[in-house]
Amino acid sequence: MEIKKVMVIGAGQMGGGIAQVCAQAGFDVKLNDIKEESFEKGLAVITKNLSRNVEKGRMTEDEKNAVLGRITKSLDLQDASDVDIVIEAAVENMDIKKSIFKQLDGIAPAHAILATNTSSLPITEIAAVTKRPENVIGMHYMNPVPVMKLVEIIRGLATSNEVYQAVEDMTRKLSKTPVEVNDFPGFVANRVLMPMINEAIYTLYEGVASKEAIDEVMKLGMNHPMGPLQLADFIGLDTCLYIMETLHEGFGDSKYRPCPLLRKYVNAGWLGKKSGRGFYEYS
Numbered sequence: 001m002e003i004k005k006v007m008v009i010g011a012g013q014m015g016g017g018i019a020q021v022c023a024q025a026g027f028d029v030k031l032n033d034i035k036e037e038s039f040e041k042g043l044a045v046i047t048k049n050l051s052r053n054v055e056k057g058r059m060t061e062d063e064k065n066a067v068l069g070r071i072t073k074s075l076d077l078q079d080a081s082d083v084d085i086v087i088e089a090a091v092e093n094m095d096i097k098k099s100i101f102k103q104l105d106g107i108a109p110a111h112a113i114l115a116t117n118t119s120s121l122p123i124t125e126i127a128a129v130t131k132r133p134e135n136v137i138g139m140h141y142m143n144p145v146p147v148m149k150l151v152e153i154i155r156g157l158a159t160s161n162e163v164y165q166a167v168e169d170m171t172r173k174l175s176k177t178p179v180e181v182n183d184f185p186g187f188v189a190n191r192v193l194m195p196m197i198n199e200a201i202y203t204l205y206e207g208v209a210s211k212e213a214i215d216e217v218m219k220l221g222m223n224h225p226m227g228p229l230q231l232a233d234f235i236g237l238d239t240c241l242y243i244m245e246t247l248h249e250g251f252g253d254s255k256y257r258p259c260p261l262l263r264k265y266v267n268a269g270w271l272g273k274k275s276g277r278g279f280y281e282y283s
């Protein structure tokens, strides 16, 4: 199964990054969003990233323009009618993802792979709304996509070996490292990472230390490049909350209960870096 044409759904921080690395690897990419302004914002970030690469001598201006030339705007899911793979990176919400996959199932060619970049939602449940669950798979990139090497590849219950292999091969073409994981809440990355972030928020909530102190302890003490509260801001607090709720519901274990402070921030619209304010302020 050869993949040439790609559609990425959601031009936010993840979808934009995925579109960028796919276009850099020579794939034709349709970048889809429901909002034109989100597409424009996503394209502006991609252009800025590529310009930085030119400034640092990592690519030429011609190469940058060729990469940008491989990305086309899409505001309509019907554009999936001739692609080989769709990589969905819309918001972390099961109802939205199910609606997108159901529509795609009726639009994308029969051979097309439907992949999701979900951080934690069950691949098997998303696959079940389609008539091609063997072609549905998790392709979980890390943030920031152009920098991070790992892609967790998650097999749903029905994912075929052929589809798994095609996605693993594509991941290597993107110069990334695929790691095979089975479909359980949070997979591996977020099952381990999110409870740590949630616990850091509890530590702040209970007044054990200031946000700066918590982040400093984890940076200097554990050699993490970034503290957990700053990392939560970068991931997006809405995404963090949604993942904790998925773990909580999926395992039915109270150790995964989301910290009330996290919920409060999300309700206030303090979503982290993308909204200008989370645990820290961003201008």
Ligand SMILES: NC(=O)c1ccc[n+]([C@@H]2O[C@H](COP(=O)([O-])OP(=O)(O)OC[C@H]3O[C@@H](n4cnc5c(N)ncnc54)[C@H](O)[C@@H]3O)[C@@H](O)[C@H]2O)c1
Binding pocket: 009, 010, 011, 012, 013, 014, 015, 032, 033, 034, 035, 038, 039, 088, 089, 090, 091, 092, 093, 096, 100, 117, 118, 119, 120, 140, 141, 142, 143, 234, 235, 236, 239, 274
């Ligand atoms: N942020 C992270 O660090 C991270 C890491 C790995 C995976 N993820 C996952 O990637 C996905 C996207 O996260 P993000 O951080 O890029 O979110 P984001 O909020 O930055 O971007 C989401 C984009 O999807 C668009 N969108 C919403 N509904 C849509 C629809 N029906 N059709 C098309 N576009 C739609 C929005 O307009 C927005 O541009 C989520 O599932 C998230 O869990 C996030």
